[in-house]
Amino acid sequence: MFSFSMLMLFCLFSLVFLYSIWPLFKGIIFNPSNSQDTLDALERRKTILYREIQYIDAEYDIGNLNKEDYNLTRTELVQETSDIIAEIKLISSN
Amino acid sequence: MAPKNKIVITVTGFTLVALFWIYWVSVNPIDEKAMVKFISVQEILQTENNERVRIGGVVADGSITLSSTNKLEVAFTLKEGDSFLPVEFIGTRPDLFKNGAEVIVEGLYQEGSFHADILQTKCASRYEGDLRDASSYNLYEIEI
Amino acid sequence: MTPVLGSVSLSLAAGFGILSVILLSLYIRSGDYRLFLAGRRMAIIVSALVIIATLLLVKELITSNFDVDYVAHYTSIETPTIYKFTALWAGQSGSLLFWVFILSIYSLIMIFQNRNRYHRMMPWVLCVILTVQLFFLILTNFITNPFEPTNADFVIANGLGLNPLLQNLTMAIHPPVLYLGFVGFTIPFAFTFAALLTNEKGSLWVRSIRRWSLVTWLALSCGIILGGWWAYQELGWGGYWAWDPVENASFMPWLTGTAFLHSIIIQEKKNMLRVWNTILIMLTFALTIFGTFLTRSGVMSSVHSFTESPLGPIFLAFVAIIVTVCAILVFQGLPRMKSDKHIESLTSRESGFLFNNVVFVTMCFAVFWGTIFPVISEAVRGTKITVGPPFFNQVNVPIGLLLLMLTGVGPLLAWRRTSRSNFIKYFSIPVGLALIAAIVFLLFGFRGYVVISLTLSVFVVVAIITEFKRGIQARVNRFGESSFVAFRTMVRKNRSRYGGYFVHLGIVLMFIGFTGQAFNLKKEFGLGINDREHVGDINFELKQLREEERPNHFAWIAELLVTGKDGNSITTLLPEKRIYFHRDPNPDRRQPHSELDIHTTLKGDIYSVFSSIDTDNGIAFFQIMINPLVQFVWYGGYILVLGTLIALWPSKREKLLT
DSSP: OOOHHHHHHHHHHHHHHHHHHGGGGSOOOOOOTHHHHHHHHHHHHHHHHHHHHHHHHHHHHHTSSOHHHHHHHHHHHHHHHHHHHHHHHHHHHO | OOHHHHHHHHHHHHHHHHHHHHHHHHHSOSSTTSEEEEEOHHHHHHHOOOSOEEEEEEEOTTOOEEOSSOTTEEEEEEEETTEEEEEEEESOOOTTOSTTOEEEEEEEEETTEEEEEEEEEOOOSSOOOOTTOGGGOSSOOBOO | OHHHHHHHHHHHHHHHHHHHHHHHHHHHHHOOHHHHHHHHHHHHHHHHHHHHHHHHHHHHHHTTOTTBHHHHHHOOTTSOHHHHHHGGGTSHHHHHHHHHHHHHHHHHHHHHHTTTSOTTTHHHHHHHHHHHHHHHHHIIIIIOOTTOBOOOSSBOSSOOOOOGGGOSHHHHHHHHHHHHHHHHTHHHHHHHHHHHHTTOOOSHHHHHHHHHHHHHHHHHHHHHHHHHHHIIIIIOSSOSOOOOHHHHHHHHHHHHHHHHHHHHHHHHHHSOOHHHHHHHHHHHHHHHHHHHHHHHHOTTTOHHHHHHSTHHHHHHHHHHHHHHHHHHHHHHHHHHHSOSOOOOOTTSHHHHHHHHHHHHHHHHHHHHHHHHHHHHHHHHHSOEEEEOHHHHHHHHHHHHHHHHHHHHHHHHSOSSOOOHHHHHHHHHHHHHHHHHHHHHHHHHTOOHHHHHHHHHHHHHHHHHHHHHHHHHHHHHHHHOOOHHHHHHHHHHHTHHHHHHHHHHHHHHHHHHHHHHGGGOEEEEEEEOTTOEEEETTEEEEEEEEEEEEOSSEEEEEEEEEEEOTTSOEEEEEOOEEEEETTTOSSGGGOEEEEEOEEEEOSSEEEEEEEEEEETTTTEEEEEEEEEETTHHHHHHHHHHHHHHHHHHOOOHHHHHHO
16 A cells, blocks of 8 residues: 555655665776775874874983983884885885 | 793782682672572571571562651561561661562561561662553543 | 654664675675775665664654653653653663664764775774674664554553653763763774774774774763762762662773773884783673673563563673674784784883783673672572672772772883882882871871772872973973973873873872761661751751642651751751652552752761651651762762863864874
8 A cells, every 4th residue: 555655755765775875886996995095004104103203202301211212212213204204205106 | 030921920910819809708708798698588488597688579568567666667578479578677768668569678587587687679760560551540541 | 653664764774784784795805895885875874774763762752652652651741851852761672772873873973084094994893883783773673672552452641751750860861971981882892893804903093993982981981970979869878889780880891991091002102912902892892782781681680580581682692792703803813913012021101001901800800790690699509699789899999999009100100111210219209208198197097998098099199290290390391381381281292191190180089089988977867856866976956847748749848957066057958758649549659759968068978868757756767877078079070071071182183193
């Protein structure tokens, strides 16, 4: 037994269902997965490293880090940052 | 000793001590009220267990008797199925304590009656009732 | 019509949910991005349908459509509108729908936030969230459907309504706040699960879920404190925490959640404790489902009610599946997850965080043990043993004090290792002042746990103050800022840490409040007019007994004059004894209720309960409690919230990364 509201509901349901499976009918989509993700991740890692360096500078000032460990860690961080900058350059130029 | 080993040993040691502590309190609580057996009315009438126990049941209709001398003292009968247990309690009675209320008592059984020092009624989390039971309504209902 | 629509929405949501999981799984195998897009759209539709279903139920509640069984059971025409709305989470089926409603909102926010990133993890994240949604949808579709029509032989003109005793604001907001906390942990769990499965090396996603975790944790903390507040203000037994299974159900995930919050700091900064963090969030999530099970299946009140409905076993099965799958994944992933860095010293900040984890998990286990012990003893030995507050208090007090101590010790330790000279430099003042305080407390006559608790409180407060001072001093030295500017900038540049210190200060205040319980006094007595009685040093005299007829109840109002040791007037307390439905011809349907009156000061509360009245002899019976320092618990709570807000406050730089 069809009533107007049932018909409307059925139309609504069909529209919603079509909306959800629509992407399946598009042509092959370039999967943004790999390189975009990596570049993204590297950029963020770089920002985080900059902040980490500032952070341990502050920690050393406060006294939460002793001189030896501070120098060691800072060198590690700076090294990692330059490595990442190099990698970013490499990927972006491709 | 390598720091890593020191840490593993300390953490493991602490965990073992903690687990033992939990076990120890379980079997030797300082307060006897920490771990109390929960038994049925039938069981206490049969075994006459004189350890501290908790018993659940329903207040038998018409059994509530207030003492004439001490208004904080009450005697009533705890009912479970067909078993009846006389209970005495001294203290503030919970608001929901009345005929037919579901209660839990905790205390000691002595010479035929139960001396409770804790009396609890079931939490009024909602006004439970059977919708089909017309007598549970506040107002009118229409029959068709 | 709308109830049917509601049911249909729930069924459709389940259908789309299954489809979505299928599509996302296919994407994971094939890598065809179109499958991901379609799957994601369906996930959005699932959440939308759940939200629609919930709104429909709200509509039925507010318009009092008693053809819906749920509406008839939990509301009536007289129920004030706001409580018609809050009936949404009052009953079992409504609260389960509410659970998945909140999860759906969180899911939509999460999808929107991450629409352009974490492409490898997202399908897994969505699958986990969808699985949880599907679990609740199965429950609400097949087992307890909130849209179930009323089963009665007559048209219901009015519902049963909400007990007026439950109609107060705190009781109304406590469940949703608690749910916001409970449900929220699903998101960080989903991300951790996904990271484990996709072998995600980086710790960027940890940073993203840190905010989620903090917001969730805040909601859970508020929910727990609100529960305690309500118990204290309304229930009349003078306490705020009874170690009840339902209370424990919310406390356990809080414990592991707090450990998780602390521990992910180490993962972000040092990429260590990864295995711990994975286990902690999995435990927290499992505990939230287990907690929902404990609260909603009725297993704790009686094993019999547990078997009446299939709800209990299904929940338990779900928890078992979660725990098993997680355990397998962790075992498999162990070699990959272990960090190549190790904690270098026992006296390092990293080590402090590790101990923090261990102690929190221990306390969680202790609470868990006490909570399920009755069920286990019944299953194993046939005797049911109830575990009461004395057990929990005895076990947890030392563990809690250990945590309090760590709150102070942690910040004083240096990264990687604390040299002997630094150890002496940083610890001497806090330890020294604490020892002096201990001597003072002992001289005052305090003993045992009270002394330890108060001494540790002093220790932690001094430690936190020295932390602030050191930070300010460092900025003053390097940048020449004034102390005030240095303070503001320092907090701004490191909101997590300094917000966290405020939270710790809040915890210290709460511990002081807890310690006050050792000095609680309680007395029950009857008073006629002009009779006097004393509790401790405080005197109570009944000056007057009034009667008042009010719209929905009858009240006796007692006027109690409270005076101190020297006869000075402290206050007049007006506790009431009310009878609701007092005109009901059936005396068993009349509902007595004691309306408390509390005199609050920082030193302590004077808590009065009008328990009963002997009208024949004109004697009113009271229960009086003196609760020293209890307000510190609530003030501590405010500071805790303030500290968390400071930590959460958005800064321009965070926006880049989250």
